[in-house]
Amino acid sequence: MTVLILTSEEDVTADMVVTRLHGTGTPVLRLDPADLPGKAVLSADYAHGDFDGHLSVNGHVLSMGGLRSIWVRRPGEPAAHAADPSPWLTAETRQALYGMLHSAAARWMNHPRNADQARLKPWQLRVAHLSGFAVPPTVFTTAPRLAREFAEEHREVVVKSASGPPPGDDPALALPTTLIGPDADFSAVAAGPALLQRYVPKRADIRLTCVGPRLFAARKTAEPGQVDGRYGDTEHSWEPVEVPERIGKSVHEYVTLAGLAYAAFDFAEDEDGIWWFLECNQGGQFGFVELETGQPISEAVAHWLAQRRPDRRGG
Secondary structure, eight states: OEEEEEEOSOOHHHHHHHHHHHHTTOOEEEEOGGGTTTTEEEEEEEETTEEEEEEEETTEEEEGGGEEEEEEEEOOOTTTTSSSOOHHHHHHHHHHHHHHHHHSOOEEETOHHHHHHHTOHHHHHHHHHHHTOBOOOEEEESOHHHHHHHHHHHSSEEEEOSSOSOSSSOGGGOOOOEEEOTTSOOGGGGGSOEEEEEOOOOSEEEEEEEETTEEEEEEEEOOTTOOOTTSSOOSOOOEEEOOOHHHHHHHHHHHHHHTOSEEEEEEEEOTTOOEEEEEEETTOOOHHHHHHHOOOHHHHHHHHHHOOSOOSTTO
């Protein structure tokens, strides 16, 4: 039984898991959907009330009947590397590839249906509330008046992107989490939805990685007045930290509600030691945490993918 990894050719984090899988003797096939059609070939046969499908990548053939699990890591856009790419070819290739994979009896990390929903920041906050996390007051709005009233109520708020960095490499379009006050000009809110959140003065950033039932938490001390831990160098490194029982319970509740087998949570730890929920990235990186802390996250991912027993939470 083979593990299928959907990711780009250059993915160091995936390399770490592939090494672990090879160490256990688990067969692995790696595919970038961008290479289909071209370097990769597929065939799906629906006849006589049955289904049979095959993927061929670099001479290695995978039957859908021999597919154990699928890790949707960092896949490219289907047909992106085709000789004559087009939106139509991408749509057709996506239909063929994912339709065939959905037809197989495989476990997903994470199932595309659940992953798409899990990317929605407003939905994340609702699930975080239901799971018992501490969540800073937040508003999404296109009404300048409501944005101004929110800032006047909480005095110090941050504005950030809901969808993440825009496509492309233009740094001018990047939106780091930015601290603003009630005297800011909110007129531009009318041009597009704004995400405003009460500012949490933090003493540390927390990254918690959930792999099936296993939790790995890491802590990095924040610089004084630091707002966005993704930008700017600090003298601090990620260090392992114990997961409080209450947080662990909420994490398991969250991934159960979201139907996720893998999730990377970001928290802000305040001066009182409270972990404030900021977001949950269903496909978040973990390589940098493992390299700095020595936590065996890639081993946990490999173990989950190699399991024979079905896992309801993972889809």
